[in-house]
Amino acid sequence: YQEALGVDRRVAGDVGSPVTWQYVSVGVGKVADVLRERGDLDAAVCGWEEALELRRRVDEMVGSPDSRSEVSYVLGELAGVLREGGDLDGALANYQESLAIYRRVAEAAGSPDTWHTASIRLDKVADVLREAGDLDAALSISQEALSSPRRAAESVAHLVSFHYAP
Numbered sequence: 437y438q439e440a441l442g443v444d445r446r447v448a449g450d451v452g453s454p455v456t457w458q459y460v461s462v463g464v465g466k467v468a469d470v471l472r473e474r475g476d477l478d479a480a481v482c483g484w485e486e487a488l489e490l491r492r493r494v495d496e497m498v499g500s501p502d503s504r505s506e507v508s509y510v511l512g513e514l515a516g517v518l519r520e521g522g523d524l525d526g527a528l529a530n531y532q533e534s535l536a537i538y539r540r541v542a543e544a545a546g547s548p549d550t551w552h553t554a555s556i557r558l559d560k561v562a563d564v565l566r567e568a569g570d571l572d573a574a575l576s577i578s579q580e581a582l583s584s585p586r587r588a589a590e591s592v593a594h595l596v597s598f599h600y601a602p
Contacts, residue, residue, distance in 0.1 A: 454497040458506075461490035465513065477521040484514035501541050505553075508537040512560065519564060528564045535561055555581045 448456035468483025488510045495503040515530035535557040542550040558581035565574035 454494045454503075457490050457494050457497075461487045461494065461506075461510070464490065465510065468513075468517070472517055472520070477517055480517045481514065481521070484510060484517055488514055501544060504537055504541050508534045508541070508557070511537070512557065515560065515564075519567075524564055524568045528561065528568065531557065531560045531564055 448460045464483050464487040468480045468487065471477075471483060472480035488507070491503070491507045491510045495507050497503075511530045511534035515527040515534065518524075518530060519527035535554070538550075538554050538557050542554040558577055562574045562577040562581060565571075565577060
């Protein structure tokens with residue numbers, strides 16, 4: 437991964453397009469995953485922080501729902517490593533930012549898939565709140581997560597009625 441990442445970094449430096457920086461971000465994330473698996477959580481956090489910086493750069497260049505979703509995804513990966521390392525405050529902050537971004541994406545898209553993903557992000561926030569001992573907040577977020585599948589079902593019902601209306 438590191439050799440490929442070096443090539444991607446050189447290309448991104450020369451070309452500077454969103455796609456090339458996206459490739460670098462993916463490579464950095466893969467290296468961070470290996471570091472996490474090896475138990476080097478501090479280095480994994482640094483890797484995911486770099487990947488986040490790169491994804492934010494891409495989002496600034498592109499500004500699309502997909503680029504925002506990728507920022508949200510990387511925030512979730514960073515939060516997971518922080519959580520694994522016992523930094524529940526850092527994990528919660530990153531999961532909440534991930535959720536806030538993805539809520540905006542879901543509101544704009546309104547598709548069942550986006551509401552399902554929003555529900556997963558809500559579950560992650562609730563899990564960290566529960567681990568931190570804030571059971572009332574965890575329960576509230578968990579209840580909100582239950583409404584996301586309903587929103588997804590409503591989206592599907594709307595699409596079906598629209599496409600199959602007489």
